[in-house]
Amino acid sequence: MNKKIIYEIKGMYRDDFRITGYEFGEGEKSVCIIGNSRGNEVQQTYCCSQLVKKMKQLEEEGRIKIGHKILIIPSINPYSMNIQKRFWPTDNTDINRMFPGYDLGETTQRIADGVFSEIKDYEYGIQFTSFYMPGDFVPHVRYMKEGYTTEDDAQKFGMKYIVERTVRPYDTATLNYNWQVWDTKAFSLYTNTTSNISKTGAGQAVMSIMNFLANTGIIKYDAIVKKKARVLNDTELVSVRTAKSGFYEALVKAGDKVEAGTPLANIVNPYDGDVLETLYAPIDGVIFFIHNEPLTYANTAVIKILGDD
């Protein structure tokens, strides 16, 4: 293992801003794995820490095949994590909207450039990422449909679900999109949580990456043979929306199978406890995403259901 500084900025009063990477193996730049880019993505960094631990073991056991280099960067934004702020401390910009970056630009553009110049030549890129809304997901892998990545590659993770994402204008400044512009096959890996640690979720993430590395011939590891993942487009998920604002009481959790008509959540009057509305499953399926905060707004897609095949 080679621990190295990927990028550094001198701090004024804070300790210097450092992005640290862990390299395993030697040779072709095969796989790069990135943890958090936002300050609340705790699970994303935790997953990387578990992966670093696992890769150390594999390297010691000689199970990284010759000619392959793997780089893991647990955090590209430790400054925000340390002050529990989602975006960049001084100007609130999002590093994951600054790629491919610019070395003479503003601070987060420079950070994006510093990271990207180090990681752009990898054959595969995997980013642990989070949804912009607070909630729990069924773990899955995503890739951009119009890009360079294929479903066959995504199947190598051995996960239950693969989501094809339709590119939106703001995607063009994300790491995933720019990786593909530079010919890296890029994936976003969604674990079940974001701002709290799920050991089970992290364990699943580590296993899925082990599967991927084994199935691409980079490590020696007995990948668990699973049936092919179900592939869906993000537009296929059926949103269940609130009509009212208030306290939000979930009655189901991510991964639950529901039948049409199953009560999913209550929206409660915050002063008198009256149930303002009960949300019901419109179709048979699996709870793919579910809001996990105590309050909700009206017109909010608090639940997304994946309909049965």
Added chain:
Amino acid sequence: MVEVVTSVGLPIDEKLIIKKNRILPFNKDFTDMKRISVVTGIHGDELEGQYVCYELQRRIDLEKDKLKGIVDIYPAMNPLGIDSITRGIPAFDLDMNRLFPGNKDGNMTEYLAAGIIEDVKGSDCVVDIHASNIYLTEIPQIRINELHEDILVPLAKEANVDFIWVHGASTVLESTFAHSLNSIGTPVLVVEMGVGMRLTKEYGNQMVEGILNLMKNLGIWEGEVGKIKKPMISRDPDDVSYLNATASGLFVPDVKHGKRLAKGELIGKIVDPLCGKVLDEVRSPQAGLLFTIRDYPIVDEGSLMGRVLNEEVCIYE
């Protein structure tokens, strides 16, 4: 006449309401009547447009009989942001100016954005007033996406700004309020002036004169309008030099905003207050106009401290 543009209930005993004030002429025959919309407050920390909304209405009231069209004033597109000194939409941490055109079947923020577009579209001219951010001060300027240059530059020339900056198209900017409306044929001029969280009365008054002049050109206003500035126009990205900090520290300016600079002239210093040292001297890379300067003194490496417009573009009256 204050009207609700769109609203949504919040969880605890409150409604988020976006309002506008529609000012109508005494003659209410609406046939062929033109309409101008003044929009501000998409970013909750940009307040320069608040004064413009007030002052424009005061000026119209002085000569109300000269009003011949419709004026819609939208002072607070992001009311929760303005109230909580927050740039984006509080709770969501989203930049409202990346949500347009919105979606009436989408989540709360998309629903609000769609309601705003529905209400503003069809205006003969929209002026969307921004105030840079809390870090940078700008001279009054209009920024135009090159895709809409043909329609917007002639309008912008009438708006009494110092500078028109035509910039390249960017996919990321497709989700702005201005781009969404310009794409469906409602012309939007994006004004940047002053600095976040503050008012610059001089710039506000200048902008009011510009809006009255636009109204006059559209046949909405027959009252007095002051002298209108002829703006500098830049279409070439190489016209503008960016001054980014080479070190983290305290930026101490040596010149005022709007100064004509010689090549190599000292603009300011980045200093280290802990050790009392100068970390870097910030000098102008070209002769020209300092049209942007940093107002917030703490800089990280890379922070923008100013922009200089090449002197060949600086054609003054």
